[in-house]
Amino acid sequence: PHRTELYEDPPSGCWPIVYSPDYNITFMGLEKLHPFDAGKWGKVINFLKEEKLIADDLIVQAREATDEDLLVVHTRRYLNKLKWSFVVATITEIPPVAFLPNFVVQRKVLKPLRTQTGGTIMAGKLAMDRGWAINVGGGFHHCSSDKGGGFCAYADITLAIKFLFERVQGVSRATIIDLDAHQGNGHERDFMDDPRVYIMDAYNRYIYPGDGFAKRAIKRKVELEWGTEDTEYLQKVHTHVEGALNEFKPDIVVYNAGTDILDGDPLGGLAISPQGIVKRDEVVFKAARRRRIPILMVTSGGYQKRTARIIADSILNLHSLGLLDKERAACAVGSSSVDQMIRDSAKDFSNLS
Numbered sequence: 001p002h003r004t005e006l007y008e009d010p011p012s013g014c015w016p017i018v019y020s021p022d023y024n025i026t027f028m029g030l031e032k033l034h035p036f037d038a039g040k041w042g043k044v045i046n047f048l049k050e051e052k053l054i055a056d057d058l059i060v061q062a063r064e065a066t067d068e069d070l071l072v073v074h075t076r077r078y079l080n081k082l083k084w085s086f087v088v089a090t091i092t093e094i095p096p097v098a099f100l101p102n103f104v105v106q107r108k109v110l111k112p113l114r115t116q117t118g119g120t121i122m123a124g125k126l127a128m129d130r131g132w133a134i135n136v137g138g139g140f141h142h143c144s145s146d147k148g149g150g151f152c153a154y155a156d157i158t159l160a161i162k163f164l165f166e167r168v169q170g171v172s173r174a175t176i177i178d179l180d181a182h183q184g185n186g187h188e189r190d191f192m193d194d195p196r197v198y199i200m201d202a203y204n205r206y207i208y209p210g211d212g213f214a215k216r217a218i219k220r221k222v223e224l225e226w227g228t229e230d231t232e233y234l235q236k237v238h239t240h241v242e243g244a245l246n247e248f249k250p251d252i253v254v255y256n257a258g259t260d261i262l263d264g265d266p267l268g269g270l271a272i273s274p275q276g277i278v279k280r281d282e283v284v285f286k287a288a289r290r291r292r293i294p295i296l297m298v299t300s301g302g303y304q305k306r307t308a309r310i311i312a313d314s315i316l317n318l319h320s321l322g323l324l325d326k327e328r329a330a331c332a333v334g335s336s337s338v339d340q341m342i343r344d345s346a347k348d349f350s351n352l353s
Contacts, residue, residue, distance in 0.1 A: 001166050002068050006121045009129075010060040015326055016126040016133035017054060017315075018119040019045050020062040023137045027108040040308045041116075041137045041299070047312035053319060060126065062119030062135070064111060065154070069121065072166070073158045073190065078146045082110060082153060091148035110153060113140070117156040120298055124160035127252060127296040128168055132289070132324060134315065139256045139300025141184035142209060150182065150208060151301075157254055158190040160296065161197065164252060172196055175250035175293075177241060177284055180258025180300045181268030182207060185214035192217045198248040200240055204228075204269045220244050226269050230276035233261070237280055241287045253288045253295045257281055259302030259310055267303055274310045281314045285323045 025038035037043075048054045070079060081087045085105045089098035097105055116137035126133035140152030148154075157176060164171040176191075178184035178201040188211070191197040202222035215221065220240050224233070245253075259277055260268035272280070281297070288295040299311055318324045 001072075004066070004069055004121075004163075005063055006065065006069060006118055007125050007163070007167060010122075010126070013058070014060050015054055015058050015324075016060065016123065016130045017048075017136065018060045018062050018123045018126065018133065019136040020115050020119065022064070022115040023062070023112055023119070025109060025112045027104070037303065037305055037307065040302065040311075043308035044136050044299070044311045044315075047309060048315060051312070051316055053316060060122060062115050062122060062137075064115045065118040065121060065159070069118070070114070070154060070159070072162050073145050073155050075146045078148075082148075087148075088153065091143075091153050092151055113153045116140075117154040117159060120156035120160045120296070121163050123296050123298070124164050124252070124254075125168065127294040128164065128171065130294075131292075132285070132295050132297075134297045134299075134324075136299060136311075139180065139258060139298035140186065141178060141180060141256055141300060142182070142186045144186040144189040147186075147189075149186075152186060155186050155190060157184070157187045157256065157298065161187075161191075161252070161254060165196065171251040173248070173250045174198070174252050174254060175200070175244060175248060176254045176256065177244065178202070178256040178258075179237065179261070179280060179284070180256050181260040181265065181270050182258070182301060183209055183211060183214065184256060185209045185211035188214035188217035198244065198250060200244040202237060202240065207267065207269055219248070224270060227271045229271050230273055230279075233270070233272055234276060234279055234283065238283050241284055245287055245291055245293070249291075250293060253284075253293050255281075255284050255288075255295055255297045256300045257284070257297050257311075257314075258300035259307040260300075262302065262304060262307060262310065265303055268301070274306070274313070277310050278314045278317050282317060282321065282323070285318050286321075289323055 023041040086098040119135040120138035123133035123135040142150035143152035143155040200220040205223035261272040263271040
């Protein structure tokens with residue numbers, strides 16, 4: 001495989017939480033034309049800093065994915081199409097972008113998305129090293145190798161999994177748990193005939209993208225009705241996450257934790273409360289960590305101003321339950337690693353039992 005900076009080890013002592021200020025999209029107010037809060041990622045980090053969970057030097061700085069990195073999945077033809085501003089305007093659903101010179105579009109729209117994509121790839125390796133990782137951005141599940149859409153210009157989920165398959169010993173099976181309100185048709189198209197990847201997808205059956213072809217790749221399809229509420233939703237998530245992980249034993253879980261299931265989301269059409277979202281993430285993390293399966297979480301869709309606070313609250317909740325331990329690997333350098341592993345597993349066990 002080509003040499004990539006994305007797989008270089010971060011400083012030990014970091015949390016496996018990946019972010020860069022470059023994630024945020026801001027230019028001349030144009031981002032306000034999309035229902036997306038284009039500064040959501042920075043707000044999540046600010047809330048976590050206020051709560052003293054993290055500090056700048058304790059998180060992993062995301063790096064931008066290079067063309068060479070992107071070509072692990074994407075076709076050259078597709079990457080060339082992004083040099084046309086009107087193509088990017090269509091993908092991001094911000095029409096005025098069509099009238100901007102492409103160098104502006106590259107710098108102000110695509111670079112943030114490439115940096116989030118690099119973050120997801122980095123978080124894949126971190127999850128294998130530490131048992132879990134969170135990319136505060138990413139989750140572009142409508143993009144496949146040769147087609148973008150729905151605000152997704154790069155296929156970061158597919159990329160993270162293909163990188164692991166190609167570069168990390170002992171990773172040959174992956175499970176995608178996609179709980180964004182929309183069907184994840186990008187990774188579904190990419191892994192359509194790949195027996196190494198098991199996809200569970202729970203989504204509002206009536207909204208974008210309604211991709212019937214892509215649905216054939218879903219091994220566990222949970223089609224939700226308009227206005228689904230917490231009780232029914234959480235029961236379905238619990239049943240199907242447990243079922244999925246019992247049916248297929250992966251080496252990694254990629255968890256697409258979209259917050260557009262939130263009640264009042266203009267695009268999602270579901271009615272889950274903030275507490276329901278926090279509980280959902282807990283259900284998924286518990287299921288993976290109890291089975292000792294590394295988990296990579298990406299934040300995906302979520303189009304309201306209050307979603308950043310909910311994502312931060314969810315991460316704080318996972319931490320308070322002992323599901324996010326910092327000690328796992330690189331940080332255990334001082335003590336004998338065997339002693340540390342014994343302590344870790346005892347701690348994990350007492351947390352989970």
